[in-house]
Amino acid sequence: DAEITQSPRHKITETGRQVTLACHQTWNHNNMFWYRQDLGHGLRLIHYSYGVHDTNKGEVSDGYSVSRSNTEDLPLTLESAASSQTSVYFCASSDSGTGAVDTQYFGPGTRLTVL
Amino acid sequence: TQLLEQSPQFLSIQEGENLTVYCNSSSVFSSLQWYRQEPGEGPVLLVTVVTGGEVKKLKRLTFQFGDARKDSSLHITAAQPGDTGLYLCAGGRNAGNMLTFGGGTRLMVKP
Numbered sequence: 663d664a665e666i667t668q669s670p671r672h673k674i675t676e677t678g679r680q681v682t683l684a685c686h687q688t689w690n691h692n693n694m695f696w697y698r699q700d701l702g703h704g705l706r707l708i709h710y711s712y713g714v715h716d717t718n719k720g721e722v723s724d725g726y727s728v729s730r731s732n733t734e735d736l737p738l739t740l741e742s743a744a745s746s747q748t749s750v751y752f753c754a755s756s757d758s759g760t761g762a763v764d765t766q767y768f769g770p771g772t773r774l775t776v777l
Numbered sequence: 778t779q780l781l782e783q784s785p786q787f788l789s790i791q792e793g794e795n796l797t798v799y800c801n802s803s804s805v806f807s808s809l810q811w812y813r814q815e816p817g818e819g820p821v822l823l824v825t826v827v828t829g830g831e832v833k834k835l836k837r838l839t840f841q842f843g844d845a846r847k848d849s850s851l852h853i854t855a856a857q858p859g860d861t862g863l864y865l866c867a868g869g870r871n872a873g874n875m876l877t878f879g880g881g882t883r884l885m886v887k888p
Contacts, residue, residue, distance in 0.1 A: 695875075697878075703880060704781075704783075704865055704878035704879050704880040704881050705820070705865065705867075705876075705878040706878070707875065707876075710875065720875075752819050752820075754819070765810075765822050765825070766822070766876065768819025768820050768821070769819050770817070770818055770819055771817070771818070771819055
């Protein structure tokens with residue numbers, strides 16, 4: 663069965679360190695998204711990609727970067743981790759359909775703590 | 778500032794009670810989705826509504842999209858402990874499959 667996975671599921675790091683969170687999907691979806699989830703804020707979009715070599719900034723992109731070298735993966739990098747980036751991170755993917763809005767399929771999340 | 782405001786933020790009820798969750802915005806959306814999220818997992822889509830005034834039913838859950846496509850509601854009849862979770866609304870716009878999420882309503886249904 664197709665799925666979307668994230669790794670690691672939990673990560674503790676120190677302020678200033680570079681951290682990369684992995685996202686891998688086997689849906690063969692063109693669209694991939696990274697969100698962060700904080701209490702009271704729902705899900706906020708960090709970066710998104712509509713295909714290989716395409717990346718775009720979302721609502722809260724400062725301090726984060728992504729690259730898309732293939733269809734399956736969209737790793738999220740925190741260049742220099744800050745305590746404000748402690749959060750739960752979700753990756754999602756969707757197909758490039760012609761409907762009004764496509765279904766986004768979410769991974770299980772990565773809980774990141776920056777000390 | 779949340780573009781989509783959900784209310785209430787928290788709701789604790791007894792099994793068998795009815796409840797309604799609201800999702801409001803000053804902006805117009807082309808569609809509105811409702812997701813449910815359980816602890817330690819990602820959100821899972823429950824329903825998508827795309828037409829102003831549209832009503833969709835999913836067993837004991839009834840979803841409505843406002844006539845002006847600025848608001849939506851989720852009504853649960855005879856809530857069960859299995860309904861416990863975080864309910865998120867998300868507004869979509871025609872361009873780019875991007876979603877704007879509300880802050881969520883955390884529901885607890887006690888047996």
